[in-house]
Amino acid sequence: MAFNPLTPLAVGLGRATRVAMRLRGGGSAMPGHVARTLDPNFLGRAVERLPRGVVFVTGSNGKSTTTAYVTSVLRGHGLRVFTNGSGGNMPQGIVSAMLGDVDWQGHLNADIAVLEVDEAICRLIAPALKPRVGVLLNVQVDHLNRFYDPARVANYLLDFAKMCGEAVVLNADDTNLRRIAPEMVVDRAWFGIDSEVAARVSSGLPSYKAPGVEIDEIPASERTAQVVDLVGQTATIEFHGEVARVELPARGMHYAIDAAAALTAGYRLLGEEFSLEAGARALSTMDTVYGRGEIMMVEGQEIEIILMKNPPSLRMNLDALEKKPDVLMFAMDEGSPDPSWMYGIDLSKLGGVDITTGTKAAQVATFFGYQHLPVGKVIPNNAEAIRAFLALPAPEEGRKLIIANYEQTIALRRIMGQSGIEGKHNS
Known part of the structure; x- marks a missing residue:
């Protein structure tokens, strides 16, 4: 790509904007907007010298976790990611995110880039980034205000898959991905979960199945990696006849599936260099991903925060709870434009809620009320809600729990003095 004399200015002003945004408490998009305005080809320029190219991770749920997992697996093999x-x-x-890791000519200093990419955007930026491999996680009910129909997302992912240079890594238990797979023109590698293990999830795996569509299952013999057991946070994954045990950073079947996806992607990217032992070890030593079952200490109290984005996300996290929370705060704001989807969620495992907060605190309390579950206080103001939450007696066993949508997760963590999300994996 031809040198752009404005690229050094784009990097400098982008970095300055990044510092300014961090000082005011966040904002991950504006620095990139500034840099791309000065250099519209910034993305392609950043990755053009990467020896091992680019990987996209996309789908309805699990993108952030799987991106972190794939990154960990590759770093466990000595790569700069x-x-x-x-x-x-x-x-x-x-x-x-790139601004902190590029040189003044806009090139990333790494061997490979592993990028979480929005499921609607992946097909639009693939021509610039030229991904070698795409990891397609699932097609679930999510952002209906944006996507209207999960089938539309499946078509986006199909368009993207056709642009991958070498291969796609696919969830074998997702009906929509199995449906579109025959139209993909690159190699396919499958990951998944044993059907008997999947049956332990009380609400079932949240794969959206198009009405009237019957798709043959992918047999175990064609799956590169498959979850064959999960006890607590220890997942057993079968990989080409070998067995690996992975200590997950958080509880839940969805995290085990994401680990199988990461091992499959690592194998497809590294080939004969891949070591199952090294991959499993890398996953087992990971910290929790931002907001996904994080445990934090606040004023001497242990607090766990669980991010919920949509119906499948909340269902899987509720299934993973070992018992009814002793102290619970539920937070939702305008980041969930239409929260009525919660009417379809069985909240009985929560037993009730002590505090609801965020601009939609009253609506959340209504959802609990309709299921005849007790509601403590409705406190829309986040700072006031945190003070009340911390003032509640600590449980005799376990920890206090916060369930929040993405925007509230960021806001509540900030109020509790926790570090921001920016730079967690590249600093």
Whole structure:
């Protein structure tokens, strides 16, 4: 790509904007917007010299976790990996993450880039980034205000898959991905979960199945990696006849499936260099991903925070709870434009809620009320809610729990004095 004399200015002003945004408390998109305005080819320029190219991770749920997992597996094999650990998965967010790791000519200093990419955007930026491999996780009910129909997302992913240079890594238990797979023109590698293990999830795996569509299952013999057991946070994964045990950073069947996806992607990217032992060890030593079952100490109290994005996300996290929370706060705001989907969620495992907060605190309390579950206080103001939450007696066993949508997760963590998401994986 021809040198752009404005690229050094784009890098400098982008970095300055990044510092300014961090000082004011966040904002991952603006620095990328500034840089791309000065250099519209910033994305392609950043990755053009990477020896091992680019990987996209996309789908309805699990993108951030799987991106972190794939990154860990590759680093466990000695590679220098760039990733957009800030969670900004739109073009401007990806560029913002890159600004801290590019030289003045705009080139990333890494062997490979593992990028979380929004499922609607992946097909639009693939021509610039030229991904070698795409990891397609699932097609689930999510962002109906944006996507209207999960089938539309499946078509986006099909368009993207056709642009991958070498291969796609696919969830064998997702009906929509199995449906579109025959139209993909690159090699396919499958990951998944044993059907008997999947049956332990009380609400079932949340794969959206198009009405009237019957698709043959992918047999175990054609799956590169498959979850064959999960006890607590220890997942057993069968990999080409070998067995690996992975200590997951958080509880839940969805995290085990994401680990199988990461091992499959690592194998497809590294070939004969791949070591199952090294991959499993890398996954077992990971910290929790931002907001996904994080445990934090606040004023001497242990607090766990669980991010819920949509119906499948909340269902899987509820299934993973070992018991009814002793102290619970539930937070939701305008980041969930239409929260009525919660009417379809069985909240009985929570037993009730002590505090609801965020601009939609009253609506959340209504959902609990309709299921005849007790509601403590409705406190829309986050700072006031945190003070009340910390003042509640600590449980005799376990820890206090917060369930929040993405925007509230960021806001509540900030109030509790926790570090921001920016730079978590590349600093």
